[in-house]
Amino acid sequence: MRISDAFAAGRRVFSFEFFPPKTEEGVRSLFETVSELAPLDPTFVSVTYGAGGTTRELTIDLATRIKQELRLETMAHLTCVGHGAAEIESILEVLEARGIENVLPLRGDPPRGETQFVKPVDGFAYAQELVRFIRARYGFCLGGACYPEGHLECPNGEEDLDHLREKVDAGVEFLITQLFFDPDHYFDFVERARNRGITLPIVPGVMPVTNVGQIERFTSMCGASIPAPLQARLDVIRNDDEAVVNTGIDWATEQCRRLLEGGAPGIHFYTLNRSRSSRTVYLNLNGARQ
Secondary structure, eight states: OOHHHHHHTTOOEEEEEEOOOSSHHHHHHHHHHHHHHGGGOOSEEEEOOOGGGTTHHHHHHHHHHHHHHHOOOEEEEEEOTTOOHHHHHHHHHHHHHTTOOEEEEEOOOOOTTOOSOOOOTTSOSSHHHHHHHHHHHOOOEEEEEEOTTOOTTSSSHHHHHHHHHHHHHHTOOEEEEEEOSOHHHHHHHHHHHHHTTOOSOEEEEEOOOOOHHHHHHHHHHHTOOOOHHHHHHHHHHTTOHHHHHHHHHHHHHHHHHHHHHTTOOEEEEEOTTOOHHHHHHHHHHHTTOO
16 A cells, blocks of 8 residues: 555554664564554554664564564665665665665754764765655655754755755655644644645654653754753653653644544654554554554
8 A cells, every 4th residue: 555545544543653773673562562552453563774784684574474373564765875876776676676665855964973064975974865766666655854944954944844854755655744743833834845845744743752851862862842841851861761651642642633623634653663652642542452
């Protein structure tokens, strides 16, 4: 199924994102997590791509197994990092052969130990170039990333929207946001995107807090902010793991309710390969559906 078809049908789209583990035990644990979420009947799940293309084969294998064994629609991430055009094409050929219909083209983060992205020889410098390359050769449904609080490498929000419009014009069919915690950031971003003529579905990306230090690192790395009321609550309980998880669930539930009531077309959960928080938030939003 092409993810764009779900949007076209007017359904709310709920999805879960996972990353490829580094060990066999991690892979087994991940499949347990996905299996626990599968009864929720998500519209799709996505599998990320490691920095520098380090999880290329595992990303492909996991996306394939989840689709074939668990019967869940999947979207494979694909980055520009470390790959020339010929290698990108070979990856896409494998994805197509394995029945993967949805791809999220990204520029990608620099490999570990490097601070700046370097365009690969015969490769691509920006996500929109990768989108254009794929669109000219394949029939995948393509998603795109966007940043409600702006991209760290972009000097201002207007220029960031210029780049997003280029990505949309290149051929993406829906957008998923970077994580954020204040619904107003999303609503403001959507309004500015609409004013730029970007009419695609924009799905908010939500990460329930499970560890205070971890979410502080994540937000500093991606340019997102933690609202003062949430930070204050987390500061009091940062050493109480259970209280942090419950607070994360409560905040994410209210955040998602506001987003859906305000017109968001669905929710994309950043799960960190755990099922409890995202599953609980989903059930809070959707009643007892299992």
